[in-house]
Amino acid sequence: MKLLTHNLLSSHVPGLRPGGGFPLRIEVREGKCEGRDPPETPPVPAPPSPLRGRGRLVEIPLLPFSLPPEPLPDYEANEEFLRRLHHVLLEVEVLEGSLQCPDSGRRFPISRGVPNMLLTEEEA
Amino acid sequence: MKKLKLKELESCLQQVDTFENPKLLLEQYPTRPHIAACMLYTIHNTFDDIENKTIADLGCGCGMLSIGSAMLGAGFCVGLDIDADALEIFNSNIEDFELTNVNMVQCDICSLSDSMSDTFDTVIMNPPFGTKHNKGIDMIFLKTALQMAKTAVYSLHKTSTRQHIEKKAAEWEVKMEVLAELRFDLPASYKFHKKKSVDIEVDFIRFSAKKVLN
Numbered sequence: 019m020k021l022l023t024h025n026l027l028s029s030h031v032p033g034l035r036p037g038g039g040f041p042l043r044i045e046v047r048e049g050k051c052e053g054r055d056p057p058e059t060p061p062v063p064a065p066p067s068p069l070r071g072r073g074r075l076v077e078i079p080l081l082p083f084s085l086p087p088e089p090l091p092d093y094e095a096n097e098e099f100l101r102r103l104h105h106v107l108l109e110v111e112v113l114e115g116s117l118q119c120p121d122s123g124r125r126f127p128i129s130r131g132v133p134n135m136l137l138t139e140e141e142a
Numbered sequence: 143m144k145k146l147k148l149k150e151l152e153s154c155l156q157q158v159d160t161f162e163n164p165k166l167l168l169e170q171y172p173t174r175p176h177i178a179a180c181m182l183y184t185i186h187n188t189f190d191d192i193e194n195k196t197i198a199d200l201g202c203g204c205g206m207l208s209i210g211s212a213m214l215g216a217g218f219c220v221g222l223d224i225d226a227d228a229l230e231i232f233n234s235n236i237e238d239f240e241l242t243n244v245n246m247v248q249c250d251i252c253s254l255s256d257s258m259s260d261t262f263d264t265v266i267m268n269p270p271f272g273t274k275h276n277k278g279i280d281m282i283f284l285k286t287a288l289q290m291a292k293t294a295v296y297s298l299h300k301t302s303t304r305q306h307i308e309k310k311a312a313e314w315e316v317k318m319e320v321l322a323e324l325r326f327d328l329p330a331s332y333k334f335h336k337k338k339s340v341d342i343e344v345d346f347i348r349f350s351a352k353k354v355l356n
């Protein structure tokens with residue numbers, strides 16, 4: 019699971035506040051990181067609008083560096099920031115671990131790089 | 143990126159491994175490589191909705207449509223399916239094809255509602271038709287897809303449901319265009335079917351994602 023995918027996911031435990039269940043907390047047991055920071059290649063694809071709901075860059079344990087806590091105001095024109103973002107979103111991968119719902123605490127396992135967001139029948 | 147010819151795309155897609163023990167209730171059957179290649183080729187060449195785009199594949203199964211999209215230069219592709227066994231096969235396909243811009247998520251499309259609004263440029267899918275005690279699931283997939291897509295949704299639907307879909311599309315204020323009429327030979331569903339497979343008529347439809355959903 020790349021972090022671009024993580025950025026799209028939220029938990030669907032019933033009864034969360036509106037807009038809840040996001041961002042999921044990432045716990046990594048095994049991960050990998052390709053490319054370099056900052057990558058030399060241009061940010062292709064420049065993720066069109068990778069930052070759901072703006073201002074919600076999450077804390078990511080794998081990162082070899084830190085991103086600003088919020089996207090910079092002019093980030094679409096900021097090459098350096100885009101490169102870093104590209105690296106973070108598309109070159110860092112979580113293989114084993116879990117995603118934890120920030121509201122309910124429910125953990126969703128990630129195995130072989132695939133997060134399992136299914137709820138059990140009792141939960142749903 | 144090198145231009146892939148339609149024939150080349152089709153023969154690549156023939157290498158995609160598909161369901162080992164297809165689950166009838168989930169309507170698990172792969173899109174045939176020929177049909178998948180034609181669909182993707184049209185989406186790419188006529189509408190330019192693949193190259194460098196973010197793409198979701200709802201009910202991705204073993205990944206036929208995602209893998210094809212990736213081969214045509216998709217920026218990033220996410221396949222979503224409820225079934226772990228199918229995703230396992232998808233995963234090994236990704237390894238075989240050495241694709242790095244495809245991800246998978248195990249989830250129930252029916253529980254997503256609008257939580258992923260406007261997150262992908264394009265949604266491509268071959269959804270369950272809702273013929274296996276899951277009536278209406280095709281429309282849930284479609285509605286969810288329209289919510290997720292910023293530009294367009296490409297989907298397959300039984301021709302017999304076209305009127306109903308047109309009505310819904312008008313209600314949701316999305317434009318729909320039937321791009322092709324196909325014939326599918328689906329694995330026969332029940333043991334008492336005499337024939338091995340049944341032919342059904344299927345529409346390949348493009349919806350533009352303008353939305354007044356809900």
Ligand SMILES: C[S@@+](CC[C@H](N)C(=O)[O-])C[C@H]1O[C@@H](n2cnc3c(N)ncnc32)[C@H](O)[C@@H]1O
Pocket residue numbers: 168169170171172173200201202203204205206207222223224225228249250251252267268269270
């Ligand atoms: C007709 S198959 C298409 C498979 C694949 N997209 C292809 O083109 O080869 C439909 C897929 O939808 C999946 N599916 C069925 N119900 C689902 C649900 N509620 N949520 C997510 N996926 C579902 C099945 O597991 C199956 O893989």
